Amino acid sequence: MSEQNIKFFPVLGIKMSAVSAGIKKAGRLDVVLFELCEGASIAGVYTKNAFCAAPVQVAREHNDAAQARFLLINTGNANAGTGQAGIKDALHCCEKLAAVSGLTAQQVLPFSTGVIGEALPVEKITAVYAEALASMSEQTWTAVAEGIMTTDTVPKISSRQISVAGSKLTVTGIAKGAGMIKPNMATMLAFIFTDAKIDKATLHELNLSHATRSFNRITVDGDTSTNDCCMLTATAQGELDYASLSDTDRATVNAVLQDVYQELAQSIVRDGEGASKFVTIDICEGLEQSECLLLSYAIAESPLVKTALFASDPNWGRILAVVGRAGIPDLDISQVSIFLDDVCIVENGGKSRSYSEAAGQAVVSRPAFTIRVMLGRGSISERIWTCDLSYDYVKINAEYRS
């Protein structure tokens, strides 16, 4: 999908660099360092995959034990499915970086993404520390966003700067991910930074709540990664102190955070492996949140729906079949209606009388559109974002390791 126009605001208290360690390909940026100023706090939500990767386990423990000063990220190798050796490798990378920086190993949080099941190339990573530390800057957001990419085709940055209660607030984040995307309480990798002062407990709450409504509402292929992490850092170097804000001003801050989280999450779907369409799934009038989410993911992950979307085919029968099989208890199909943007395709459980193939075709030919299912049984709504399934998805994933 099309390249984004990337603008960003630096975040006071955050320095970064991206260098090439030759993990997968020579010359490609694949090791990224973030340095957090003293006094910064950081909160994380992590993959719920039982085969949680080694760096995720180490990052979680380190962040609980000490004040993080470095985020160490490598691409090209996930250090997942590597057992005790993987833990040892992740720790070793932290120790080496701590040693040259006068810190403890627990002040380094490691993150990895890439191929699962191969030993982490520890020597290659530690060999570039000197170069990475020498090139730290507050400005190289584009380079670090590139440095964490795997099958992504575009770097993903979202950045906002506003004034709240007379104080300037900056929020800037990066993310990566294109396949194995169905984050469960987290995403592939997302790092969001703000210059506000926010205590760690509040920061964790904010991170969880915003990740839930962004990274936890997207799916490319229904596969949850072993390495998902979403980290929110607050440096306290800016003008804004979250604790002293009124409820209204907090709502403004949260709207900006949600904006950045959703833009990053949506950019993952837009860059979904082989994706040619960006599709919003709205489930409305449900009895419970769980049934709305169940149905939204059933539609978003149906290969038959996804291939029809790829073909710009308004094959409403396939959507209807998914609504029927999704497992919503006691569903009264006569109350169900389905829309493609504003075009009603199903009403009273059958094809809408007003529906014309031309009208449906016009909607699904758009690069972005909404599938909306009205269940007619309650007042709960849920929204997720997904993409289509194309030849290129198969090509990318059939050739990934070759």
Next chain:
Amino acid sequence: MSEQNIKFFPVLGIKMSAVSAGIKKAGRLDVVLFELCEGASIAGVYTKNAFCAAPVQVAREHNDAAQARFLLINTGNANAGTGQAGIKDALHCCEKLAAVSGLTAQQVLPFSTGVIGEALPVEKITAVYAEALASMSEQTWTAVAEGIMTTDTVPKISSRQISVAGSKLTVTGIAKGAGMIKPNMATMLAFIFTDAKIDKATLHELNLSHATRSFNRITVDGDTSTNDCCMLTATAQGELDYASLSDTDRATVNAVLQDVYQELAQSIVRDGEGASKFVTIDICEGLEQSECLLLSYAIAESPLVKTALFASDPNWGRILAVVGRAGIPDLDISQVSIFLDDVCIVENGGKSRSYSEAAGQAVVSRPAFTIRVMLGRGSISERIWTCDLSYDYVKINAEYRS
């Protein structure tokens, strides 16, 4: 996948014909009639999709109300998502056939498969009744198996004849299906016939139990059709009376039935849309059936696993990631091992020490192989069958209606 060598044994009491009504393409067999002799009993299991198609509703009601004498099957149009008009159309087709045969409409069971959401071409179907009735025969199994195909590339017939307790037993069945395959208490369309005498209640029990271990253990793409039906007919025209058999002889009969059901179910997976590989998923050492089935389908329906299989890539990390995300409660990953046929790829939650890429590659390059996950937490096993995800799956489903 390769053409099967089709042999069949006629079933006493069953006549059939297949004719062309021009529903989708001129000249293609698309209407099939089965005539059941007087005294035959028939049992059905049907789709659990809430958007159950009109013919499924009518067939179920008719079979409860009267003794079925005709199965009327059309392809090219599923008569699904058609509301009350669809019910009326299905009934009209039954009434017309009953009228020319001296029967009641309830003695006709209608079945449809094909595109969802278009009106059934009633006139085209009823126009070929005379031709269909004039050409009834006990021998044309291949023609009727062809007559129910949609995106299938080969007709699917399974047939056995054995002697049980000195009596000859014949079981012959046909099935169709290649996509939208994840039967839920039923399959796409399967019609199995035996010349044994079996009362209706027993027949229903047998049909349910055999469908559960065959058609309900396959998935091509995780999508459950609105039209799934699996019908078992017993004509009582042969030598065998099920009620009078010993337990041992009943077990023999059930083994033959299971053989026919599984051969038909597996032939659907082998002919899965775009499939190049036939994959058995064995989940062993589970605590409960539900977790074994949950995991088996999670693996079988993972686009990342399926595309790796298509590429003959022993990407065990993707299998491991699915085991981790499938949602098995309190899974101890250190007890998990995974095999590709006899090659151990994962043990103690990490890559097996004995594993070599060459050994894994050799297995997944085979046209058929088994992925076996040992959970190390109980004694329950489940087995399902699936196929890979190829360019051709996308091609077939992106072009289906054009």
